Amino acid sequence: MSSTHRAIAPTQWEYRLERSAHSDLDGILNAEDQKRISEWTPCTQFPTEVHLELMQAGIIPHPYKHRNEHKVQWVGKQHWEFRAKLDLGAQLNAHQVCELELEGLDTFVKVFLNGNEILTGNNHFLPYNVPLKPKDLRFSNELLLRFFPAAMAAKALEAEHGKVRAGSCNLGDPSRVYVRKMQACWRWDWGLELMTIGPDRPITLHIAKVKFDEIHTRAIVARDLSQRELKVDIKIENPLETPVSCHCVLTDGSSNEIVKEDTVTFQKRDLANVMWVFGADQRGEQLDHFSRNIGFRRAQLVQDSLIDQPGKTFLFEINGRRIFAGGSNWIPTDHILPMIEKSRYRALLELADFQFACGIYPAYPDFVKSVEKEAIANVKRLRHHPSLVLFCGNNEDYQQIRQWNIDESQLDPLPARKIYEDLLPKVVAALTDPQIAYHPGSPNKAADSWATDDPTQGDIHQWTVWAPPSNPWQNYDQLGGRFVSEFGMPSIPDIRTVDWWIDGDEKERYSQSKLMQQHNRAGSHERRFAVYMNELFRLTGDFATYIYHTQVLQAEAMAYAYRSWRRQWKGPSKEYCAGALVWQLNDSWPVSSWSIIDYFLRPKPAYYSIKRELAPVSVGIQRLVLKNRENDRPRQFYEYGAFQCADATMDIWAANGTMEVITCALEVSAYDVETGWTWSSGKGETVQLKPNSTTELRSAIPVPAPLVEQAADPSAPSGSVVIRAKLRSVQGEQGPKEEQVLASSCDWPQPYKFIDFSTLAEHCGLTAQITTGKKDESIIILSCEKPIKCLTLGLDEWRQGDAEVEFSDNGVSKNRKQALNFLLG
Template sequence: MRYSLLLLIFICFSCQLEHDLPQTIELTENWQFKKVSDTIWNSATVPGNVHSDLLDHNLIEDPFIGNNEKDLQWISETDWEYKNTFLLDELTLQKKNIELNFEGLDTYASVYLNDSLILKANNAFRKWTIDVKSLLKSENELRLVFESTSKYEEVEKAKLAYELPESERIFTRKAQFQYGWDWGPKLNTSGISKLIKLVAWDALKIDNVHVRALHLTDSIADLSIEINKRSSVELDKKIIYHIYVNGSLIKSSEPTHTNDQQFNRFQIIKPKKWWPHNLGEPYLYDIKVIVKQDEKILDSISVKKGLRTIALVTEKDGIGESFYFKVNDVPVYAKGANYIPQNSLQNKVTDGDYEKLLNDVVDANMNMLRVWGGGIYENDIFYNLCDKKGILVWQDFMFACAMYPGDKDFLENVKQEAIGNVKRLRNHASIALWCGNNENSEGWHRWGWQADRSDAEKAEIWSNYLKVFDSILPNTVAKLTDTNYWESSPKYGRGNPKYKTEGDAHDWWIWHDGYPFEHLEENVPRFMSEFGFQSFPSYETIRYINQNDSIEITSDSFKNHQKHSRGFQIIEDYMERDFPIPDNAEDYVYMSQLLQAYGITKGIEAQRRAKPYNMGTLFWQLNDCWPAVSWSSIDYFGNWKALHYKVKRSFEAILISSKIENEVLKTSIVNDNMSQEQGILNLKLIDFSGNIIWEDSKNIIVVANSSAIKYELDLNTIRFNKNEVVLVSKFENSTSHFYMIKPKDLNLKTSEITKTITKTLDGFNIELTSKTLQKDVFLYADTKGHFSDNFFDLLPNESIIIHFKSNIKTLQDLQVKTFNNFIR
């Protein structure tokens, strides 16, 4: 009886919810692919790409292993074909409107439906919508032919009377890094990169909505919602829009004809604001629009919306011009990294990969990622997670390190690409900035691209640059969003002294020009949007590249995964300057990671100390797209390098940071919190056996959102050897260990580290103690897992507990490496 009653209630409720919703069919099954010149078809994965499909059928070797990449260049020079047969029932065929939505085709694709050409696609960053009502029948064949990009690039190149930098990639609107970069392989993919959907509808279809905060205070949020729709409803029948917030009906429109453009205004009382995670809760409202006609639901759409104001502040001052972000009228110090695609074969990136990487971002106290312009406009899940986790996104348009053509067709293609992606992303609270390109302007003005060109030629190339980056892109952003636009990153190249006083900066004096890391302490810009240094990846990654259990870094197979022509030598030159050079591969890998972390954190802390002159630091780079020697802080398999562990400390909300100037020790406290901090600053100078040489304490107040020197000490008043001491500073829950000389000059001692391992529910607790200071302790094991901390200093006669998260039952292969063992 109980179940009968429930069934009756369900039937009655269903009757009340009569609808005529659009029907969506995702075409993901039963795909096949082949070379255009072949006759044999193989199954294919959609979304995907040719390289992945070939790999899945063992028709090629894994391009990420050894030298295999070099033998696979024929794939991008070949034309490929995909096909799918799908059935439609009579109810679907009777719908008044039926379209195919191609959310991503990479790149030059001719699309045939039942042998009729319906689309010639030429941009991997665009979505294509085609009306196919008249071509459909019960059984249908969809066929796509992908042609080599080089065919089109050669044609476009021949149209110009001059050559443009850099290479043929500039003519094709697809991920530029696929043509090869100094951290990634040359794997120019093609295929159905995103979903293909068949959408059938009768009355009305909502394409998208745009929710804007017109006015936002602690007491009220005035909002507008723009509803972009298509309709075939008779004009004598009116429709009603209903707006729901967190499940509650907020407002309903008056009955209106569907050819009226709808702009609905509504309010939220005492709104919860969205904040970057380090400053508050990244609260998201669930806003839903339902469209009805005669009580029948025609369509609905939902968005997760964070309410915040955000602005890029660039104001002239006595030094130059500021560059910082304000969120909800609060200046925010940006802490983070540059982000590149997570895999050269993008379909291999799972939702779990996005979740893990962005958790790693939050865990390392980062609040901003720059989506670099040579990659992709990321999938929706990336931005959804950034919204949810409170991570700001600096979003580049996809142009990098080149000058681009300016013909009518190219410009129109770029315009539609920009419109589509800005509309797709504009509701995301995490989007802080749209930037036109990466280093195109710097390249033109500083990299010799103008050499041996006529004045007319230079004028035309620069004019075409301005058409895109000073017209199309800023106009699109201004028209469609309230988000700021920035023409090019950096504003000035490092050859221009203004790079330190205006705009954002890319400081590659280190690495490319061989400047010592100390250069970063003396040359702090207003906002550092790029700087970096390479290191070797984890042992796991090296073994995978070589397909060998030993750690080998001199094989040809491994060398292919260093894409910078001078990379190995630059690492060694810097290592010789500041660190000992180990004589075996395993130790060399460890030392390279310490070297990278040492240099980059030196720069980060100098930049944070300079707050508010400097208001952001984004190092290059967060992640890898394949197993490689690179600038990343997290390697291809998700292992944290020393850099990621150490930037976690350097990005803490309360940072204690010291430096020596003219034999005066100056200790600064940086406070990124919105509240004042008060407490005792404790400082002590100890030797490596734990003996206290000097100590002092001071009651201090640290103003909210500030940086200031809180302690000064004339080192000439103390007798000690700089190579035998460490300064241990503590304030609130923050601790700092400061060494006064280069790591290689420290007179460290060797001593056993005592380990006690205890099983926990999700892994193991590892307690460590030592009679002497152990510097840069590195814990590692062959089993997969994550250490809560690593590459840390173990103070003498103190214990530390590290958690190793892993699903293994016993931890028998734990190994420990310490910097002490390399000092002789």
């Protein structure tokens, strides 16, 4: 049965430069292009954005290529107009609901319908719903959007309310805090400076006799998981002023079988509460229809005391099970939002947080009122998702107080506390169930000070590895906290991505070129990179090798962090670290950054190393080198200069993410890459892995090494020895017929610059075989006679638009005579 609710999208979108307000473009555009942009031009798509349209028209170059970012700065400083036709195709009557839904307008805008102003907008994060009267609409209507420069508005607000601190030198102009717009538009340490502008989300006119105004689904699970119930608050808009029946159906998502159905009657403009509701259907004339996928789960943020350490846990319990949360931080998938293809967007995560980051945000009444509307709209938009367990008020705003040496004794050093500690928690409490927690800020400050680096409470951001005081990444095991919600190590992306932004300029194709710096926004990145790269690898002038080394550095550092912090998940009342979220998952443009997947969705080796560390079962090795005296270099480094190596020990542990005890065998082997000496523990010792926790298997045992007289370096016999730990299934009466490797890990002696990888590669006996899998996927089987380190597979040729090959694993390290299976999708 069809619904009388009509949803009409405007058509025939056009754009132009608003003639009366534009600045002088002489010297920027030729006379012909100035004339072209001043006339109405059809849009190539909708939703859209000005830079996107100007690129398609050939007026501006691609902002992401070369150094074109500087050539297009004029665009965001202009006033732009968009218009469209809104044809109804039918006569309206006085008893119909008419509402114009504008899901996203970037950012300062006036909206006109048939010449009459119907909306003034100033918040990019706020969807607008404008009620209209039927008499205001004709058969054919014109919708006009007039956009104004956000940077200009920000400066005006700054002049009115005062200048504040807002980020370091690579986070753009501090006036940004006055504007509710994607803050990265002012530049970020992973983003370009580009002031986007335009209607970048759908616009729809809704016409109905009776319309659902709001539907709030609440899936509730009992504490003991024995009962589930669904409650739905339904609000309708009914100008007919007559009772309306709503038929509600709850169906099973897998079988489509009806679980429960019911009918509720609305008396005029009532708010109804319905149990077991899914969707709505009117028996008779269908007036409106709504459906939503829901999920049942019980979630809780747990902050309990620990058995033998100070502070409290910061962990999530899902359906009664405490979990170690391994994941990543998400940034916008594209700086120009309408350029996001659906397939690329689905491949990443959906944005869910309050958009306050790295600044002293204001709290004057109009700003707070706008934020309140924004918070209400977005909490309502997101609250039904079962994956949502926590709303967070801000990112790093608390820590800026001490980072920038702001006087903590001031009466109000951070005015926006009114938002984070009063407004937002009230909105979340009023609009969600208690299962969704609220956290004022990440990292959160201590109760009695502005300190945000206490590892014994809340969450922390661990940036002392990349930023000053620049701890070595090999110290990540000592730099954890109850929940590490940010940490990272940057790298250069795939060389094909680099070549895309270089755009054929071969003279810029080296590591320290202007174009490479243009596409790296991290503060002091060359100085910081130089320390880690020089310590770990041999110096190289080869561009491809340098890029690869940055990726190996990132992969090693991120794997070690996850491995070390997961080790601290030791079971009930010993959840010393309950999660780690790498900064960052993705890029918003082609750039060198902390991402583990680049702009073109090419995973870096770090993506795979993290994936392996977060497998249901993993095994870890940590080697510690004993030196003749203490020094400030990584504890894992072998020394051959002013300091000397004495010996080395290792720890071995296993993480079991399942809820079952796992019985398996631990095998340890070693290979000297300089002499060919080998050692093995044989079939190994049977061990039991505790459920949902880490089990220590070996502690401070000597690293296997040849005898002094057989060693390549008698002063440090283990300095060229690769160690491998493997967990394999145990054969039993009911056990598997063939051995199953549950987990394996390789530890190489550091620093890697002392190892001759070129000789290893030449003599490792690497062979490849390609076969076809059960689902017609290609499987590459690689075998080697000697150890390999961070073996990465890629493509020699790629053209934009070509389908990318997806590897099931990559960037692996393996010991000798091991087959490596790569599934190609």
